[in-house]
Amino acid sequence: MKAVLIDENTKNLYIGQTTEPVCGENELIVRVRATSLNRADLLQREGKYPPPKGESTILGLEMAGVVEQVGEQVTEWKIGDRVFALLPGGGYAEKVAIPGKMAMRIPDNVSFTEAAAIPEAFLTAYLNLVTLGEIKEKEYVLIHAGASGVGTAAIQLAREMGATTIVTAGSKEKLDYCLSLGADFAINYKDGDFSGKVIEITENHGVDLILDFIGASFWQYNVNSVSIDGRWVLIGMLGGHEVSHVNIGAFLAKRIKYMGSTLRTRTPEYKIELTQAFQQFALDKLEEGKIKPVIDKVYNWTEVEEAHRRMMENRNIGKLVLEID
Numbered sequence: 001m002k003a004v005l006i007d008e009n010t011k012n013l014y015i016g017q018t019t020e021p022v023c024g025e026n027e028l029i030v031r032v033r034a035t036s037l038n039r040a041d042l043l044q045r046e047g048k049y050p051p052p053k054g055e056s057t058i059l060g061l062e063m064a065g066v067v068e069q070v071g072e073q074v075t076e077w078k079i080g081d082r083v084f085a086l087l088p089g090g091g092y093a094e095k096v097a098i099p100g101k102m103a104m105r106i107p108d109n110v111s112f113t114e115a116a117a118i119p120e121a122f123l124t125a126y127l128n129l130v131t132l133g134e135i136k137e138k139e140y141v142l143i144h145a146g147a148s149g150v151g152t153a154a155i156q157l158a159r160e161m162g163a164t165t166i167v168t169a170g171s172k173e174k175l176d177y178c179l180s181l182g183a184d185f186a187i188n189y190k191d192g193d194f195s196g197k198v199i200e201i202t203e204n205h206g207v208d209l210i211l212d213f214i215g216a217s218f219w220q221y222n223v224n225s226v227s228i229d230g231r232w233v234l235i236g237m238l239g240g241h242e243v244s245h246v247n248i249g250a251f252l253a254k255r256i257k258y259m260g261s262t263l264r265t266r267t268p269e270y271k272i273e274l275t276q277a278f279q280q281f282a283l284d285k286l287e288e289g290k291i292k293p294v295i296d297k298v299y300n301w302t303e304v305e306e307a308h309r310r311m312m313e314n315r316n317i318g319k320l321v322l323e324i325d
């Protein structure tokens with residue numbers, strides 16, 4: 001089959017031939033119609049984020065497509081079904097093998113292109129806001145990188161949960177988009193310390209939950225922004241991973257719960273449970289258009305380099321999708 005491969009010397013991407021996945025007894029082979037980019041793809045390509053042991057080395061953490069083969073033990077799917085799923089890797093290819101229990105049904109009114117933009121962003125947002133973050137109605141939630149793929153999903157989930165959301169992003173265009181998606185307040189982090197504004201917006205309460213993609217460069221502002229008994233989930237380090245002069249006093253005084261999380265390295269069992277919880281919460285809402293993937297741009301997979309460049313330059317609002325012929 002064809003797949004996007006990485007030239008080991010130049011790190012350039014090209015479409016080449018590779019071996020087809022084999023269908024295990026609990027698995028499906030899916031003919032991939034679309035996949036999406038994730039920040040992790042940029043790192044993996046540079047050799048900085050290897051796939052979990054034993055998983056496909058092909059890029060691509062999500063896909064939407066048509067079931068082409070069904071493993072002997074799989075009872076819930078048949079050939080021809082339209083499915084989408086999270087992947088540990090392998091999405092930038094014509095075919096992928098997935099556990100039958102990881103597949104989600106694509107609602108009739110949702111296209112392959114739209115469905116491919118959902119799993120990684122929405123499951124990451126769901127895991128960190130709901131499962132780990134324990135988001136509650138009327139709480140204040142601070143979502144950084146609000147216009148990112150994950151950020152645009154998180155804004156919608158927080159809105160559906162009845163929380164008040166404050167987002168940060170780096171341009172007026174991105175902030176306006178976040179507000180149009182349902183964010184309640186939007187702050188340009190390029191103006192500097194955002195914590196004063198957070199404290200003002202929350203009338204001195206602080207935020208109950210922080211979804212932190214940034215890490216080091218926002219460290220002190222986040223410490224200042226979080227409320228007493230606040231939860232703070234670190235899921236990215238776009239602003240660096242080393243913080244100097246950490247004063248842990250605030251963590252004790254405010255009783256802060258600080259958590260780190262990755263989705264890709266979790267066990268298949270964990271991901272299946274998460275997928276099923278997410279489906280229960282979200283499939284009807286997707287069908288009714290209450291939540292939707294935000295798609296910045298759609299490319300044919302022959303234009304994969306251009307799509308990667310757009311993400312690298314931080315130009316996307318929402319997801320970049322690759323359609324696979």
Ligand SMILES: NC(=O)c1ccc[n+]([C@@H]2O[C@H](COP(=O)([O-])OP(=O)(O)OC[C@H]3O[C@@H](n4cnc5c(N)ncnc54)[C@H](OP(=O)(O)O)[C@@H]3O)[C@@H](O)[C@H]2O)c1
Pocket residue numbers: 037038039040120121124145146147148149150151168169170171174189213214217234235236237238239240261262263264311314315316318319
């Ligand atoms: N731990 C997990 O399980 C998990 C899963 C999925 C994704 N992630 C992480 O979530 C983050 C978002 O992923 P994505 O694929 O949705 O990203 P994306 O669509 O590429 O968006 C990332 C955005 O972050 C902002 N940004 C970049 N560098 C920044 C900096 N130094 N300070 C502040 N903002 C910065 C940029 O927007 P502005 O123009 O606003 O600066 C950029 O467009 C990534 O860090 C990714 O690794 C983690």
